[in-house]
Amino acid sequence: MDTVAMTGSGRNSVRELVMDAVVQVLVRDGLDGLSVRRVAAEAGVSIGAVQYHFATKDALLVAAANHVTAQFKSRAEELTHRVLAEEGAAAAFLAFCQLLANAIEAPDGEAGDTNATIVWLWFAAKATQCGAVADAFAAGWSLTENYLRGLIADLFPQLDAAEEAGHLLAVLDGLAVARASEPDRMPPHRAATIVRRHFAHLSGGDPAS
Amino acid sequence: MDTVAMTGSGRNSVRELVMDAVVQVLVRDGLDGLSVRRVAAEAGVSIGAVQYHFATKDALLVAAANHVTAQFKSRAEELTHRVLAEEGAAAAFLAFCQLLANAIEAPDGEAGDTNATIVWLWFAAKATQCGAVADAFAAGWSLTENYLRGLIADLFPQLDAAEEAGHLLAVLDGLAVARASEPDRMPPHRAATIVRRHFAHLSGGDPAS
Numbered sequence: 001m002d003t004v005a006m007t008g009s010g011r012n013s014v015r016e017l018v019m020d021a022v023v024q025v026l027v028r029d030g031l032d033g034l035s036v037r038r039v040a041a042e043a044g045v046s047i048g049a050v051q052y053h054f055a056t057k058d059a060l061l062v063a064a065a066n067h068v069t070a071q072f073k074s075r076a077e078e079l080t081h082r083v084l085a086e087e088g089a090a091a092a093f094l095a096f097c098q099l100l101a102n103a104i105e106a107p108d109g110e111a112g113d114t115n116a117t118i119v120w121l122w123f124a125a126k127a128t129q130c131g132a133v134a135d136a137f138a139a140g141w142s143l144t145e146n147y148l149r150g151l152i153a154d155l156f157p158q159l160d161a162a163e164e165a166g167h168l169l170a171v172l173d174g175l176a177v178a179r180a181s182e183p184d185r186m187p188p189h190r191a192a193t194i195v196r197r198h199f200a201h202l203s204g205g206d207p208a209s
Numbered sequence: 210m211d212t213v214a215m216t217g218s219g220r221n222s223v224r225e226l227v228m229d230a231v232v233q234v235l236v237r238d239g240l241d242g243l244s245v246r247r248v249a250a251e252a253g254v255s256i257g258a259v260q261y262h263f264a265t266k267d268a269l270l271v272a273a274a275n276h277v278t279a280q281f282k283s284r285a286e287e288l289t290h291r292v293l294a295e296e297g298a299a300a301a302f303l304a305f306c307q308l309l310a311n312a313i314e315a316p317d318g319e320a321g322d323t324n325a326t327i328v329w330l331w332f333a334a335k336a337t338q339c340g341a342v343a344d345a346f347a348a349g350w351s352l353t354e355n356y357l358r359g360l361i362a363d364l365f366p367q368l369d370a371a372e373e374a375g376h377l378l379a380v381l382d383g384l385a386v387a388r389a390s391e392p393d394r395m396p397p398h399r400a401a402t403i404v405r406r407h408f409a410h411l412s413g414g415d416p417a418s
Contacts, residue, residue, distance in 0.1 A: 034241070114337075118334075125330045125390070128330060141387075163403070166403055167380070171383055173387065174383030178378075178382065180333075182351075186375070
């Protein structure tokens, strides 16, 4: 792994390796099992290299959350851009919501990757304590709600966008929790149906089948 | 504290003390800060006494979740019984939903106790890993959804109770996450408004103000 770490942009590559490793350790061992030692072992780098980039466990958690958020944004942009071109703005908004709720099935019918949702759930739990993690979580989720509000205001100008955005984000968050912690009760197709039902309320029509 | 521990029913009192202490440590220090040592110090009992009742950290977490669930049920029964008598079945159902979303303000206008919601969020996060915690979480939340489904079937027989129960529980869970991790974005009165809006969709009327 050291060879990989030294390619590319050097320090940045080590940072990437470490962030990928934090996600793996967090998903496998939970926040209570997250340690600099385990992240270093997972990434194949020294403990000092991990500590160079992330001085504390909270910093590791925030970095992991930022990492999966960046991956989410990249995937969301690709998806919504494609759906926008093919089916229009409302369908693109729906696709974004499905992605946020982790309600999209992989092409082979299997459940998609839930790592980002699991990291988000640990992030939310840790954000119940005051501090840097709580501040980062609150900032990120306020942005998400604002983004949804803007989309609702554009697409459904007759609605109270602020109220609808809070309601919609609650549904998507609740589905995401269930997708991560109760995949049997909430398989992707069920979560997708609920998102469509909610969306039908927004658009005032019947749920698309 | 040892004096307290020795009163009442002996071992059961120690068990109660330990469960209260687990909740306190979990809320204050997070799951990553939960340890038998800290719980023993918080409860004022020996490490051996904690280990006698709860052999593992997972057992401590499940016990804490069962503890706040029992307190929740007791509070929910008292509340819904009173509202049922005063305002009828639909109002009692709404009150139950408000309680589940942690959307009820204390009488002095302050936010109510969020400890139970915080314990639930750690429980959900840990349930992302397979094992006893995941099994306990899934069992509890299936019961909750079944309970909501039964109430919806009774109150709104024209609806698809299974679909509505999944949708409603997603909203309540999402609000609970926000109440615990983002109390500024989601104060009790905002969560209560969103629950009423959702309830208005169920009952087919306008949101109660």
